[in-house]
Amino acid sequence: MSNELxxxxxxxxxxxxxxxxxxLEALIAAGHEIACVYSQPPRPAGRGQKLTPTPVHAFAEAxxxxxxxxxxxxKAQAQAEFAELNPDAAVVVAYGLILPQPxxxxxxxxxxxxxxxxxxxxxxxxxxxxxxxxxxxxxGIDAMLMEAGLDTGPVLASIRTPITREDTAGTLHDxxxxxxxxxxxxxxxxxxDGSLKPVAQIGDGMTYAAKITANDQRVDWSKPAAxxxxxxxxxxxxPGAWCEADLGQGPVRLKLLxxxxxxxxxxxxxxxxxxxxxxxxCGDGRAVRLxxxxxxxxxxxxxxxxxPGMPLAAGTRLT
Numbered sequence: 001m002s003n004e005l006x007x008x009x010x011x012x013x014x015x016x017x018x019x020x021x022x023x024l025e026a027l028i029a030a031g032h033e034i035a036c037v038y039s040q041p042p043r044p045a046g047r048g049q050k051l052t053p054t055p056v057h058a059f060a061e062a063x064x065x066x067x068x069x070x071x072x073x074x075k076a077q078a079q080a081e082f083a084e085l086n087p088d089a090a091v092v093v094a095y096g097l098i099l100p101q102p103x104x105x106x107x108x109x110x111x112x113x114x115x116x117x118x119x120x121x122x123x124x125x126x127x128x129x130x131x132x133x134x135x136x137x138x139x140g141i142d143a144m145l146m147e148a149g150l151d152t153g154p155v156l157a158s159i160r161t162p163i164t165r166e167d168t169a170g171t172l173h174d175x176x177x178x179x180x181x182x183x184x185x186x187x188x189x190x191x192x193d194g195s196l197k198p199v200a201q202i203g204d205g206m207t208y209a210a211k212i213t214a215n216d217q218r219v220d221w222s223k224p225a226a227x228x229x230x231x232x233x234x235x236x237x238x239p240g241a242w243c244e245a246d247l248g249q250g251p252v253r254l255k256l257l258x259x260x261x262x263x264x265x266x267x268x269x270x271x272x273x274x275x276x277x278x279x280x281x282c283g284d285g286r287a288v289r290l291x292x293x294x295x296x297x298x299x300x301x302x303x304x305x306x307x308p309g310m311p312l313a314a315g316t317r318l319t
């Protein structure tokens with residue numbers, strides 16, 4: 001199916017982070033009219049805590065597209081202003097605000113959400129991270145018509161992709177962003193001309209992708225090695241899993257950014273380095289090798305560059 005439409009649509013685009021940028025660019029390239037972009041309000045960032053717009057906000061402003069950044073869409077005035085745009089459809093990608101029913105009802109074709117999982121697997125805020133952390137072997141992008149419920153709407157179209165042992169949340173995010181950019185114009189075209197029919201989600205297999213919190217980040221070395229590896233990769237590059245190493249002058253926090261499973265079997269207590277190449281004993285007698293790390297105030301480094309500057313010899317305990 002071509003991404004080009006015989007009749008361009010008037011679109012309200014709603015998105016905030018970088019995963020949404022490719023979709024917005026693809027809709028523009030397909031010839032649609034972007035009536036307005038909605039994005040999260042600018043927030044303090046960097047050492048100076050300067051108010052910084054979201055990637056979608058910055059892109060839209062640079063391209064002369066009207067941008068709105070309400071803190072909520074629950075007030076009648078915000079809902080009336082949205083309806084006055086008279087959009088054919090809204091396209092939503094990781095926007096970050098709940099859409100009340102009057103917003104959902106305003107576009108004549110509805111609100112199309114590009115969701116980063118194969119629904120009903122991983123409804124919620126962090127589907128990319130949670131899929132890797134859970135050891136899933138496949139995920140994808142769903143083009144879903146939105147309802148009032150959390151990611152409960154019928155699905156128009158999907159693209160699937162495997163999750164490999166080399167994937168981090170960062171690499172999977174970038175791949176899914178490309179897939180979303182490919183799928184969104186096709187799904188929108190199918191919605192407009194009726195060639196794609198929404199299919200209700202199946203009732204089984206729903207899981208909730210809760211927002212990542214500080215409680216998720218500390219590594220528990222008593223867990224099986226595969227689970228530890230999935231945690232490290234699922235939280236990389238940000239916010240990052242972490243552990244502490246006591247090197248004689250108090251604990252040092254290490255951010256763990258990439259790892260791999262090893263074939264090493266051992267009886268060492270969980271958290272013990274079992275060689276000089278950062279293989280760490282886990283709770284099932286297997287080990288995870290740390291391949292990319294970051295110490296406080298330092299840059300992320302591959303293990304071969306990290307080891308000379310940090311005395312993490314065999315027998316060191318990580319907690």
